[in-house]
Amino acid sequence: QGRSGCTVPLSRQGGCNGMGQEQEHPVGAVGAQHGAAAGGMCGNRDRDITAGAVGAQHRLGWVVLVGTGLVPSTLQRTLVYGRDRIRFMESLVVGDIAELKPGQGTLTLLTNEKGGITDDLIVTNTSEDHLYVVSNAACADKDLAILRDRAAQLQATGSDVHLEVSDNALLALQGPSMARVLQAGLPDDLAKLSFMNSISTTVFGVPGCRVTRCGYTGEDGVEISVPAARAVELAEQLLGVPDVWLAGLAARDSLRLEAGLCLYGNDIDETVTPAEAGLMWTLGKRRRVAMDFPGAAVIMAQVKQKPRRKRVGLTSVGPAIRPHMAILGPEGRPVGTVTSGCPSPCLGKNIAMGYVEAAHSRAGTKLTVEVRKKQHPAVITKMPFVPTQYYMAK
Incomplete structure (x- = not known):
């Protein structure tokens, strides 16, 4: 089956929606071997792939919708060691890291003193000895500098914390067939692994992997951290399964937008607060009371006074809505x-995300979007646009 019954080929032309750096991926050469042509997506050369096997006019997002997509990822992974690792992390992010059970992860926000979002991170409390x-790849240097600077500050006062940047490759396996495909090469019972949980394991004979049940598509999926030297081997094994195809970032971008997920650099950045972005759910209750994270006073004051602008979803028909277009009131x-x-392949209409004045943010509000100097009707729509399929173990 496909995503919520969707079997519409993703035939649109994708484009760069965010920021990025020119990066190679250990499995970047695999695409050419599987009938795919790579184009640019946010500066990543091994991205935005069209496959001859599906038809030159079809994006591989279609396969993510009705099968399983494999997306090479350039996200940065940092390991945080030491007995003070949780205190270290909580001094930088808004989430309640201390409450995470072994193997459990959470989406959290790295904030600045003005309450802006420096980056969105996934932090996992591993069952081993580290976080x-x-x-995000585009924020890798910036984030690492912040982490290292804070670690040095704590170390100077006698705290036990140190960092290690992982050189593993990361593969995202997403879609309805993911569990069946991966279980065939996994010694662990995948049915016991819930969304946002992680295990260290062997995948199709490749040891030293970390499998995290999460993703950036709204589908049931995993991200697999794999030793770089064996990344191509694992990618080839996964791509050898009939239901698995190589997907590009433009395909993934349409899926994440259908799921209502933010893209850093577009939908959130250092000028946007969690309150404005509708991401207050990432703030732990204990953290709200303690107000001991960067920008806490600004963020909590904004919650009390209500933000002047809010992140919203929009739907429309006609020309596609793109970033930087103006949203107009009545x-x-x-x-x-x-x-x-x-354009949303599943819904057959245009979808978008943006910020509007709070007075115009209620679902159902009719506005217009200026496309090439012409105004086209748009409606504020609740997100996600397409229901998510996150898996929770019974």
Whole structure:
């Protein structure tokens, strides 16, 4: 079956929706061996793939929808060791890291003193002796500098914390067939692994892997951290399964937008607060009371006073809505800006994300978007646009 019954080929032309750096991936050469042509997506050369096997006009997002997609990822992984690792992490992010059970992870936000979002991270409390931190590739240098600077500050006062940057490759296996495909090469029972949980294991004979049940598509999926020297081997084994195809970032971008997930650099950045972005759920209750994370006073004051702008979803018909387009109110006055947008293969209409004045943020509000100097009707729509399929063990 496909995502919520969706079997529509993703035939649109994808484009760069965010920031990125020119990076190679250990399995970047695999695409050419599987009838795929790589194009640019946010500066990553081994991205945005069209496959002849599916038809030159079809994006591989179609395969993610009705089968399982394999996406090489350039996300940065940092390991945090030491008895003070949780205190270290909580001095930088808004989440309640101390409450995470062994193997459990959470999406959290790295914030600045003005309450802005420096990056969105996934932090996992591994069952071993460290925290596993995944950050965006475009923010890798910035994030690492912040982590290292804070670690040095704590070390100077006698705290026990140290960092190690992982050189593993990361493969994202996403889609309805993921569990069946991966279970065939996994000694562990995948049915016991819930969304946002992680295990260290062997995958199709490759030891030293970390499998985390998460992803950036809204589908049931995993991200596999694999030793770089064997990344191509594992990718080839996965791509040898009939249901698995190599997918590009443009395909993944349409899926994450359908799922209502933010893209750093477009939908959130250092000028946007968690309150404005609708991400207050990432703040742990204990952390809200303690107010001991960067920008806490600004963020909590904004919650009390209500933010002046809010992140919203939009749907429309006609020309596609793209980033930076103006959102206009009933009288034609600008009330916001689009931050992400594309045609939705599942819904058969345009979807977008953006920020509007709070007075215009209620679902069902009719606005217009200016596309090539012409105004087109748009409606504020609740997200996710397409129901997510995150898996929770019974």
